[in-house]
Amino acid sequence: MAAPNIETIVSLAKRRGFVFPSSEIYGGLGSAWDYGPLGVELSNNVKQQWWRWIVHERDDMEGIDSSIILNRLVWKYSGHEETFSDPLVDCRDCNSRLRADKLTVKLGALMSPQSINYEEALQQKLLACPNCGSTNLTEPRPFNLMFRTTIGAAAEEDDPNALAYLRPETAQGIFINFLNIQTTLRRKIPFGIAQIGKSFRNEVTPGNFIFRTREFEQMEMEYFVKPGEDERVHQEWIDACFDWYKSLGLAADNLRLYEQPKEELAHYAKRTVDIHYRFFPERAEDERQWDELMGIANRTDFDLRAHSKKPENTEGKRLNPDSTEDLSYFDEATKERYYPYVIEPAAGVNRSVLAFLMDAYTERTTDKNETRVVLKLHPSLAPIKAAVLPLAKNKPEIVGMAKAIKRSLQPTLRAVYDDTGGIGKLYARQDEIGTPFCVTVDHQSLEDEAVTVRDRDTWEQERIKVADLREHLQRKLNEK
Numbered sequence: 001m002a003a004p005n006i007e008t009i010v011s012l013a014k015r016r017g018f019v020f021p022s023s024e025i026y027g028g029l030g031s032a033w034d035y036g037p038l039g040v041e042l043s044n045n046v047k048q049q050w051w052r053w054i055v056h057e058r059d060d061m062e063g064i065d066s067s068i069i070l071n072r073l074v075w076k077y078s079g080h081e082e083t084f085s086d087p088l089v090d091c092r093d094c095n096s097r098l099r100a101d102k103l104t105v106k107l108g109a110l111m112s113p114q115s116i117n118y119e120e121a122l123q124q125k126l127l128a129c130p131n132c133g134s135t136n137l138t139e140p141r142p143f144n145l146m147f148r149t150t151i152g153a154a155a156e157e158d159d160p161n162a163l164a165y166l167r168p169e170t171a172q173g174i175f176i177n178f179l180n181i182q183t184t185l186r187r188k189i190p191f192g193i194a195q196i197g198k199s200f201r202n203e204v205t206p207g208n209f210i211f212r213t214r215e216f217e218q219m220e221m222e223y224f225v226k227p228g229e230d231e232r233v234h235q236e237w238i239d240a241c242f243d244w245y246k247s248l249g250l251a252a253d254n255l256r257l258y259e260q261p262k263e264e265l266a267h268y269a270k271r272t273v274d275i276h277y278r279f280f281p282e283r284a285e286d287e288r289q290w291d292e293l294m295g296i297a298n299r300t301d302f303d304l305r306a307h308s309k310k311p312e313n314t315e316g317k318r319l320n321p322d323s324t325e326d327l328s329y330f331d332e333a334t335k336e337r338y339y340p341y342v343i344e345p346a347a348g349v350n351r352s353v354l355a356f357l358m359d360a361y362t363e364r365t366t367d368k369n370e371t372r373v374v375l376k377l378h379p380s381l382a383p384i385k386a387a388v389l390p391l392a393k394n395k396p397e398i399v400g401m402a403k404a405i406k407r408s409l410q411p412t413l414r415a416v417y418d419d420t421g422g423i424g425k426l427y428a429r430q431d432e433i434g435t436p437f438c439v440t441v442d443h444q445s446l447e448d449e450a451v452t453v454r455d456r457d458t459w460e461q462e463r464i465k466v467a468d469l470r471e472h473l474q475r476k477l478n479e480k
């Protein structure tokens with residue numbers, strides 16, 4: 001079955017408690033979203049899987065959780081103050097504020113947004129306002145995406161000494177801690193540092209549900225290598241990240257690698273390959289169906305050099321007069337000193353959650369010709385692993401037994417108890433939220449100390465002894 005469009009997922013997400021529009025009782029807040037009880041479980045599972053894969057299962061990785069608000073100088077020397085901006089245009093007819101590089105070409109020309117030189121296209125009046133169709137647009141001007149704030153109780157709003165930013169990427173918190181981690185953990189190159197956390201960007205045109213928001217979460221890792229090894233290691237991480245998404249159930253048909261052309265590369269990047277997901281299957285042109293799920297960049301030695309106090313060259317010009325540290329690395333074995341190159345796999349938690357939801361969405365027709373939604377999430381991502389359901393909710397012995405079974409499962413796997421409907425409805429509800437197994441307690445269970453276990457994907461049922469249930473479910477979850 002083809003992937004559903006985002007609207008189908010928005011509706012399911014709200015109906016079943018995955019994601020709600022934020023501040024809804026006050027009319028919402030642009031494109032802010034709140035994760036509900038199922039959404040927070042799903043998003044936590046995505047983060048846990050990523051952390052386990054990239055940190056726990058490797059020998060060359062450390063983790064970190066750095067501050068969201070950093071010294072302003074971090075953003076000065078990283079280049080964000082000067083260059084972290086989007087080209088902004090206004091529509092002179094309807095006053096819409098638009099991102100020039102995301103406008104599509106008028107007159108139906110089938111060009112990907114990536115391949116358009118928007119400055120030329122604007123001059124030739126080829127770009128149109130998506131809201132009113134006008135080509136009467138202003139010249140593009142840079143709009144810095146960092147959210148500004150001020151530090152300290154006495155700070156005036158325009159006091160430059162109090163100015164600070166909410167971080168627009170988690171990466172810089174890693175670079176400024178490179179030396180702390182490398183020396184305290186006695187790490188040798190190559191090794192990596194991973195971080196999961198919130199980032200903030202004052203996006204010009206947020207939208208498409210949780211795809212582009214102003215507050216979002218990132219899962220980033222900076223892998224430090226010897227210059228010269230960077231290209232090989234970069235390719236290894238590209239392949240590994242692509243396989244990670246497939247291993248958690250994303251269909252290969254809905255994933256592709258996208259090589260960023262030179263003119264699209266960030267100021268620090270030598271090469272960047274994005275993993276694209278087919279987020280917009282309803283769009284007619286194939287090229288516009290895809291957008292970025294994660295990026296894997298070769299950031300060279302840009303960041304460590306930029307934050308270092310070390311002299312840059314023989315003239316002794318200091319790279320960074322404000323930094324107190326040199327972030328170069330001394331290789332004891334070869335007696336060489338160098339700035340490590342950095343390979344950076346950077347993924348969005350929210351976009352990953354969206355892709356996993358879209359890819360898991362299926363519909364199935366019952367014997368009675370009713371359409372059921374079955375969310376075939378990978379079991380490790382499913383918010384609930386097992387739902388324990390009593391066949392008769394007015395029979396205290398059955399209810400008591402079902403609740404006791406739920407309690408016995410919950411130390412090892414996320415289980416819920418539900419008696420708020422007939423068994424058909426309860427199964428349908430669990431299918432729709434992706435619960436791999438339903439456990440039904442019936443009259444017979446009181447006699448034979450066994451329950452019925454129903455599989456979400458096959459709808460097949462089998463009878464399992466209560467004493468073996470936990471082990472049985474754990475084994476089945478691992479097998480799926």
Ligand code: GAP
Nearest residue numbers: 169171211212213216293294295346347348351
């Ligand atoms: N440190 C590199 C960096 O931040 P990026 O491509 O700008 O790279 C990495 O961001 C990932 O973060 C993206 O691939 C995307 O999944 C996610 N992301 C970026 N901006 C986002 C936004 N406004 N809303 C949701 N996710 C976003």
